Amino acid sequence: MSGEKPEFLRFTGHHAFTQRLVLSTLTGRPIHISKIRSASPTHPGLAPHEISFLRLLEAVTNGSVIDVSYSGTTLTYQPGLITGTVAGAGASVGDVIEHVLPANNTRGVTYFLLPLALLAPFSKAHMNVRFSGPGVITAATHSTGDISVDTLRTAVLPLYRLFGIPPARIELRVLARSCAGPHGRGGGGLVELRFASQVRLPKTLHLNRRPGRIRRIRGVAYCTGVSASHNGRMITATRGVLNTLVSDVHVAAQYDPSPLVGDKGGIKKKIGIGFGLSLVAESSAEGVVYSADVVAPPEGGVLPEDIGTRCAYQLLEIIAQGGCVTAASATTVLTLMAMGSEDVGRLRLGREVMGREETIGLARDLKTFGASSWGVRDVDDDDDEESGDLLISVKGTGVGNIGRKVA
Numbered sequence: 001m002s003g004e005k006p007e008f009l010r011f012t013g014h015h016a017f018t019q020r021l022v023l024s025t026l027t028g029r030p031i032h033i034s035k036i037r038s039a040s041p042t043h044p045g046l047a048p049h050e051i052s053f054l055r056l057l058e059a060v061t062n063g064s065v066i067d068v069s070y071s072g073t074t075l076t077y078q079p080g081l082i083t084g085t086v087a088g089a090g091a092s093v094g095d096v097i098e099h100v101l102p103a104n105n106t107r108g109v110t111y112f113l114l115p116l117a118l119l120a121p122f123s124k125a126h127m128n129v130r131f132s133g134p135g136v137i138t139a140a141t142h143s144t145g146d147i148s149v150d151t152l153r154t155a156v157l158p159l160y161r162l163f164g165i166p167p168a169r170i171e172l173r174v175l176a177r178s179c180a181g182p183h184g185r186g187g188g189g190l191v192e193l194r195f196a197s198q199v200r201l202p203k204t205l206h207l208n209r210r211p212g213r214i215r216r217i218r219g220v221a222y223c224t225g226v227s228a229s230h231n232g233r234m235i236t237a238t239r240g241v242l243n244t245l246v247s248d249v250h251v252a253a254q255y256d257p258s259p260l261v262g263d264k265g266g267i268k269k270k271i272g273i274g275f276g277l278s279l280v281a282e283s284s285a286e287g288v289v290y291s292a293d294v295v296a297p298p299e300g301g302v303l304p305e306d307i308g309t310r311c312a313y314q315l316l317e318i319i320a321q322g323g324c325v326t327a328a329s330a331t332t333v334l335t336l337m338a339m340g341s342e343d344v345g346r347l348r349l350g351r352e353v354m355g356r357e358e359t360i361g362l363a364r365d366l367k368t369f370g371a372s373s374w375g376v377r378d379v380d381d382d383d384d385e386e387s388g389d390l391l392i393s394v395k396g397t398g399v400g401n402i403g404r405k406v407a
Contacts, residue, residue: 008032009368016361017050018115023369026339026399030078038073045072049107056099056112060084084123096128103186105135108146113193118335120195121165127195134261137187139179139276140293147293147328149174149191150220150278155291156329162287163202163336170195177224177256179274180298187272188259201400202340207324208348208391212285216248223275225258230275230304237308277311281319288324322389323350331362338371340396347392354390371397
């Protein structure tokens with residue numbers, strides 16, 4: 001009956017905020033989130049980046065109803081249809097939705113790009129969004145652990161090919177780079193995502209083979225507003241660690257001036273100054289990549305050589321964790337597997353990746369939204385008895401794209 005109130009799925013706290021909103025949008029199940037930082041005496045309720053994400057969600061959907069309490073500690077969300085970039089859905093610059101991030105934003109732009117890329121394959125039209133404003137941080141973030149746009153572009157987006165979504169139709173443009181500004185707030189970068197590949201249902205994934213051996217390592221060293229020699233120093237330190245293990249190592253250098261951002265008085269100042277490094281190791285097994293991200297803290301005091309060495313060792317640690325998917329991309333891959341056709345897909349994960357709070361939380365949230373429980377067992381390869389990897393079985397829910405049918 002039309003007069004019946006929708007049955008809300010209830011959650012508490014601000015953890016997995018974007019994840020639950022994405023699952024709600026994909027499955028069409030309304031949610032109610034309470035006690036959002038209710039115990040905080042100084043900053044209760046939704047944070048600036050969470051409010052900005054709600055506005056983004058409203059721009060790329062049609063018919064969504066978002067209700068936030070006066071204190072910001074309670075949220076109800078009734079999802080609408082994922083429309084993408086269509087007339088009347090928020091597009092303001094040609095065929096691109098312009099989304100401005102506030103100056104007090106402390107999260108990297110990948111905080112918004114990762115959930116947006118999960119919604120894009122199920123959109124009615126192409127998903128073209130440009131992130132601008134004083135709050136855009138393209139680098140990795142030191143305090144919140146967000147990955148950089150380079151890692152997203154080279155280590156996460158290519159995995160969509162495994163689900164029948166061609167990466168050739170996914171473009172991530174970094175028009176202006178930026179690191180986190182003073183106290184980790186703001187950056188002033190400019191990033192544009194163009195996702196032109198919509199599918200009816202993601203393909204069932206079977207990524208349960210051996211991870212293989214590392215055949216080459218690629219990366220990007222970036223700096224904004226500091227001497228361009230920082231890139232060379234980071235690259236030299238990185239190669240000093242990795243060249244003894246892999247002969248094919250190539251790290252590109254990217255230098256950008258620091259962005260100019262105006263304040264309320266009209267005075268422009270430089271923010272987003274810093275440097276960092278993104279590394280990606282490609283395995284001999286198809287579709288298996290490992291990534292690492294290290295960035296200098298906003299307060300400085302770290303040498304470029306330390307960043308290069310630290311990122312190289314971090315990459316080696318992530319490779320040692322095993323599995324076919326790293327922690328940076330596990331949530332994306334497992335969510336797409338759960339949204340695919342009603343068949344059982346398999347994914348090989350390292351124990352440390354499976355044991356992370358985010359991975360366990362995703363399994364619980366998917367079950368709450370009606371998906372099947374995961375099957376977990378040890379790998380049974382004769383040669384890999386001591387690998388410690390786990391084989392995760394995920395049954396798809398067959399949600400698919402109800403807005404646009406693709407043959």
